[in-house]
Amino acid sequence: xxxxxxWPIHLALLAASFVMLVPFYWVLKTSISxxxxxxxxxxxxxxxxxPFYYVDVWYAIPFARFFLNSVVVSVITxxxxxxxxAMAGYSLTQRFLGKSAVxxxxxxxxxxxxxxxxxxxxxxxxxxGLLDSYLxxxxxxxxxxICIFVFKASFDAIPRSLIDAARIDGxxxxxxxxxxxxxxxxxAMATNVILSFIWSWNNFMWPLIATRSADMQTxxxxxxxxxxxxxxxxxxxxxxxxxxxxxxxxxFLLAQREFVQGLTSGAAKG
Amino acid sequence: xxxxxxxxRKSTRKAVLIWSFLAPSLxxxxxxxxxPLGWNVLLSFQAWSPMKPAVFIGLENYQEMLFEDxxxxxxxxxxxxxxxxxxxGIAIALGLALxxxxxxxxxxIYRTLIFLSYPLMTVAVAIIWRWMFDExxxxxxxxxxxxxxxxxxxxxxxxxxxxxxxxxxxxIWQMLGFYMIIILTGLQNIPGNLYEAAAIDGANAFRRFLRxxxxxxxPSIFLCFVIGMLNSVTSFDLVYVMTAGGPGHAxxxxxxxxxxxxxxxxxxxxxxxxxxxxxxxxxxVTFTANRLSGGNAGAVEID
Amino acid sequence: MDRRTVLKAGVATAGTLAMPAYLRAQSNKKLSILTWxxxxxxxLFKEEFADFQKANPGVEIExxxxxxxxxxxxxxxxxxxxxxxxIVDLQGELWVEWAVGGALLDLTPYLxxxxxxxxxxxxxxxxxxxxDKKNYLLPFYISKTLLYYNKLMFKEAGLSGPPKSFxxxxxxxxxxxxxxxxxFITLNFDWLYWPLMKMNGIELLSPDLKKPAFNxxxxxxxxxxxxxxxxxxAINKIAWTGRWVEPNxxxxxxxxxxxxxxxxxxxxxxxxxxxxxxxxxxxxxxxxGWSTPTNHxxxxxxxxxxxxxxxxxxxxxxxxKWATRLAEIRRVLTANIEADKAGLAKVEAEDPLxxxxxxxxxxxxxxxxxxxxxxxxxQVKDAFWxxxxxxxxxRKDAKTALADAERAVARVMRRS
Numbered sequence: 001x002x003x004x005x006x007w008p009i010h011l012a013l014l015a016a017s018f019v020m021l022v023p024f025y026w027v028l029k030t031s032i033s034x035x036x037x038x039x040x041x042x043x044x045x046x047x048x049x050x051p052f053y054y055v056d057v058w059y060a061i062p063f064a065r066f067f068l069n070s071v072v073v074s075v076i077t078x079x080x081x082x083x084x085x086a087m088a089g090y091s092l093t094q095r096f097l098g099k100s101a102v103x104x105x106x107x108x109x110x111x112x113x114x115x116x117x118x119x120x121x122x123x124x125x126x127x128x129g130l131l132d133s134y135l136x137x138x139x140x141x142x143x144x145x146i147c148i149f150v151f152k153a154s155f156d157a158i159p160r161s162l163i164d165a166a167r168i169d170g171x172x173x174x175x176x177x178x179x180x181x182x183x184x185x186x187x188a189m190a191t192n193v194i195l196s197f198i199w200s201w202n203n204f205m206w207p208l209i210a211t212r213s214a215d216m217q218t219x220x221x222x223x224x225x226x227x228x229x230x231x232x233x234x235x236x237x238x239x240x241x242x243x244x245x246x247x248x249x250x251x252f253l254l255a256q257r258e259f260v261q262g263l264t265s266g267a268a269k270g
Numbered sequence: 271x272x273x274x275x276x277x278x279r280k281s282t283r284k285a286v287l288i289w290s291f292l293a294p295s296l297x298x299x300x301x302x303x304x305x306p307l308g309w310n311v312l313l314s315f316q317a318w319s320p321m322k323p324a325v326f327i328g329l330e331n332y333q334e335m336l337f338e339d340x341x342x343x344x345x346x347x348x349x350x351x352x353x354x355x356x357x358x359g360i361a362i363a364l365g366l367a368l369x370x371x372x373x374x375x376x377x378x379i380y381r382t383l384i385f386l387s388y389p390l391m392t393v394a395v396a397i398i399w400r401w402m403f404d405e406x407x408x409x410x411x412x413x414x415x416x417x418x419x420x421x422x423x424x425x426x427x428x429x430x431x432x433x434x435x436x437x438x439x440x441x442i443w444q445m446l447g448f449y450m451i452i453i454l455t456g457l458q459n460i461p462g463n464l465y466e467a468a469a470i471d472g473a474n475a476f477r478r479f480l481r482x483x484x485x486x487x488x489p490s491i492f493l494c495f496v497i498g499m500l501n502s503v504t505s506f507d508l509v510y511v512m513t514a515g516g517p518g519h520a521x522x523x524x525x526x527x528x529x530x531x532x533x534x535x536x537x538x539x540x541x542x543x544x545x546x547x548x549x550x551x552x553x554x555v556t557f558t559a560n561r562l563s564g565g566n567a568g569a570v571e572i573d
Numbered sequence: 574m575d576r577r578t579v580l581k582a583g584v585a586t587a588g589t590l591a592m593p594a595y596l597r598a599q600s601n602k603k604l605s606i607l608t609w610x611x612x613x614x615x616x617l618f619k620e621e622f623a624d625f626q627k628a629n630p631g632v633e634i635e636x637x638x639x640x641x642x643x644x645x646x647x648x649x650x651x652x653x654x655x656x657x658x659x660i661v662d663l664q665g666e667l668w669v670e671w672a673v674g675g676a677l678l679d680l681t682p683y684l685x686x687x688x689x690x691x692x693x694x695x696x697x698x699x700x701x702x703x704x705d706k707k708n709y710l711l712p713f714y715i716s717k718t719l720l721y722y723n724k725l726m727f728k729e730a731g732l733s734g735p736p737k738s739f740x741x742x743x744x745x746x747x748x749x750x751x752x753x754x755x756x757f758i759t760l761n762f763d764w765l766y767w768p769l770m771k772m773n774g775i776e777l778l779s780p781d782l783k784k785p786a787f788n789x790x791x792x793x794x795x796x797x798x799x800x801x802x803x804x805x806x807a808i809n810k811i812a813w814t815g816r817w818v819e820p821n822x823x824x825x826x827x828x829x830x831x832x833x834x835x836x837x838x839x840x841x842x843x844x845x846x847x848x849x850x851x852x853x854x855x856x857x858x859x860x861x862g863w864s865t866p867t868n869h870x871x872x873x874x875x876x877x878x879x880x881x882x883x884x885x886x887x888x889x890x891x892x893x894k895w896a897t898r899l900a901e902i903r904r905v906l907t908a909n910i911e912a913d914k915a916g917l918a919k920v921e922a923e924d925p926l927x928x929x930x931x932x933x934x935x936x937x938x939x940x941x942x943x944x945x946x947x948x949x950x951x952q953v954k955d956a957f958w959x960x961x962x963x964x965x966x967x968r969k970d971a972k973t974a975l976a977d978a979e980r981a982v983a984r985v986m987r988r989s
Contacts, residue, residue, distance in 0.1 A: 153490065
């Protein structure tokens with residue numbers, strides 16, 4: 001790497017980070033401000049900060065239960081995703097008859113937006129007897145095509161020689177995936193975990209349709225309580241946003257530090 | 271330790287293995303994507319309401335959509351606009367990824383900060399940006415007025431000209447981190463020795479970028495484009511909460527239109543027809559993109 | 574971790590996680606009721622249900638509440654699957670569509686059996702809940718449009734009193750429009766703005782409700798005046814582009830002279846507008862006396878397994894005792910005559926301004942408009958409103974807009 005000035009890079013990245021963070025700050029400030037949030041001009045620093053909105057949220061909905069539900073469903077989704085997607089991604093690195101058909105099929109599946117599948121998905125899940133259950137909530141997202149491709153791209157980049165060596169050693173394909181390729185595809189696994197977590201955690205429409213009893217609802221559904229009657233966005237709405245976002249962000253921060261190791265070691269092995 | 275007995279059996283066993291690895295994923299997609307699509311296709315040729323039996327009406331739904339429905343064309347136009355905005359986001363993300371990937375202190379922090387927009391509920395993103403664009407107390411209007419750029423607040427989400435760009439801006443903001451991570455993953459996978467070899471050969475940074483980085487990023491960029499496009503055009507939550515398709519139908523996209531047709535107007539049959547057309551549109555764009563990036567989902571062999 | 578262990582573990586986990594959260598007890602007496610965005614009344618409902626269960630032991634009541642836009646999606650999915658809630662609280666004209674589609678139970682036989690029941694309710698509101706001479710709903714709570722006005726702005730502009738006609742509305746708005754101040758805002762979702770048309774004698778459809786009837790020279794003139802007033806700032810543009818928060822919020826901000834909205838808006842506006850009190854806010858019937866109702870009523874799904882029990886429950890919830898409680902707590906009117914009397918009395922003592930607002934809801938109930946029993950109401954709205962918007966926002970001239978709207982509406986009517 002040659003010598004080049006670092007500060008322009010820092011400047012650009014700082015600007016980008018600022019743009020990304022400002023909306024968060026704005027919502028955070030609104031959620032703790034004690035004054036009329038609709039008054040103009042809006043204050044940059046919250047006047048009269050107090051946590052009353054957060055208290056509102058905590059008592060208004062069974063936050064802890066919803067949180068637990070979201071966690072369970074997300075964990076199921078993550079585990080299923082990593083397993084299924086790695087398997088499918090591996091298959092796509094091999095040559096086989098019908099491969100391009102499968103590829104086209106996957107790509108086409110991506111183009112079916114969820115809103116158009118609501119009723120059939122509900123009926124199918126109903127037939128499987130999985131409505132209003134954790135498994136039923138997680139099932140439609142057990143495998144995602146994007147993550148399959150992430151694994152595929154990552155596996156593609158692993159030198160053939162390594163795989164051939166493993167084959168010669170007599171490892172079965174299953175072991176090749178888990179013992180040889182996955183350690184080298186840590187970044188892909190990290191991406192899978194993070195993405196499937198995000199999609200599952202944030203899923204709103206499906207839990208809305210697929211749950212009926214109040215104690216199976218996931219966190220996003222609590223939102224409906226605060227886009228409350230009359231659509232009055234009070235500070236409680238923004239407090240709720242923060243409370244929903246916080247676990248996701250925290251988990252991401254924790255997970256990403258772990259996988260940074262994997263990323264750097266994976267790149268070094270390249 | 272398994273040893274193959276016959277060459278023939280080995281290749282069949284191999285095929286079985288591959289298909290069994292694919293099977294679970296295929297099953298999920300079959301149940302939750304393909305079957306519903308089939309339901310939609312069938313329904314598009316019928317007249318149906320939840321309590322009455324279906325009646326076959328051939329192409330009537332399609333005729334209505336293509337020849338009589340102005341909202342459909344508006345939604346189509348808006349959808350295409352959103353598709354076209356994906357490259358902007360990807361370009362910015364590419365720049366950010368390169369910056370983050372460079373040899374500076376604190377790159378992990380920057381990476382985390384920039385990615386933070388993605389792990390959010392899209393509904394929350396919509397609420398946040400609706401608040402940012404608010405005409406009275408939104409930050410954007412506040413800054414614009416402080417800097418004397420405008421003397422009256424701009425009704426971003428209520429204006430026929432500003433509504434769609436505002437939604438697109440919110441969408442790009444949300445996706446930036448995501449694109450960046452995908453591209454970063456791709457960048458990390460480029461073996462360092464390739465760069466070293468090129469540097470020894472005398473190639474400068476720009477040429478190294480063009481000849482090594484870009485081509486090897488093709489799978490990642492292709493992935494970004496397809497995901498980005500699909501995410502944007504299916505960003506139902508974002509549009510619905512920010513503007514509900516309004517004002518008028520200025521931010522109506524095909525997905526929100528389909529939803530409204532089905533659940534507000536109870537015209538599931540007509541909505542199914544629009545779904546089919548939407549699906550074909552996306553199929554077309556994706557396969558064009560696939561062709562342009564060299565086929566095979568842009569996969570590249572490194573040896 | 575070898576494959577077999579993984580598989581075994583997977584199957585075991587799947588088994589436990591697949592168990593539904595509530596075991597489907599084959600209880601014959603289980604009712605489910607779906608309400609529309611009224612989760613804040615949880616305590617009241619729990620009391621009502623407990624009271625009902627005392628009189629009907631062994632009955633389980635499952636209460637669901639969904640926000641407006643989510644409710645139709647939820648209900649229709651349930652309907653297709655055959656598990657629709659027994660009772661559903663519906664707003665506006667959505668019920669007509671569903672009644673015609675065969676989703677709702679005709680309540681007329683029940684009402685015929687109990688002739689005293691129907692006397693409990695205000696007949697004008699009750700008539701809005703019937704289609705094709707069949708009753709499908711019992712009223713839950715009601716509201717209709719009225720005119721709020723900012724007395725401070727009126728005084729400032731030298732206006733002695735509230736407007737008494739459409740011309741007044743236009744000229745008063747003009748007088749008050751200065752700088753950031755505007756004269757008039759109306760809500761525009763559903764058909765809430767229709768009184769503005771009706772007061773000028775404009776009809777939407779022919780009497781048989783089969784053909785558009787609004788493309789008349791009078792309508793063109795009215796639309797033109799509205800457009801010009803919007804352009805000059807007399808009418809705030811948000812009237813035509815905003816949904817709920819923006820128009821009400823603008824009025825609450827104190828810079829708008831008049832607000833044409835329904836009674837529910839009062840609480841929102843009062844919450845945000847620090848300037849609002851009895852001296853500064855006026856509430857009167859819209860000139861001409863016409864108003865558009867936004868009603869909530871209870872309907873019973875045709876697929877209900879316990880229709881008699883369901884009817885008993887909605888009768889219970891709309892009875893004098895419980896309707897009164899609702900009126901008192903939530904400051905709404907229920908169309909239950911006695912309950913509303915009691916509710917109004919309580920409000921009068923506590924909040925005279927709210928009382929004035931609610932009083933308008935019970936007056937001139939014979940002049941309800943904007944609530945045609947159309948099974949394709951949503952489609953008609955979708956065909957009509959964008960053109961009106963085009964005209965008042967100056968994107969099309971009134972004549973063209975109305976002609977286009979006529980074509981679009983005719984197309985919709987032809988299809989049904």
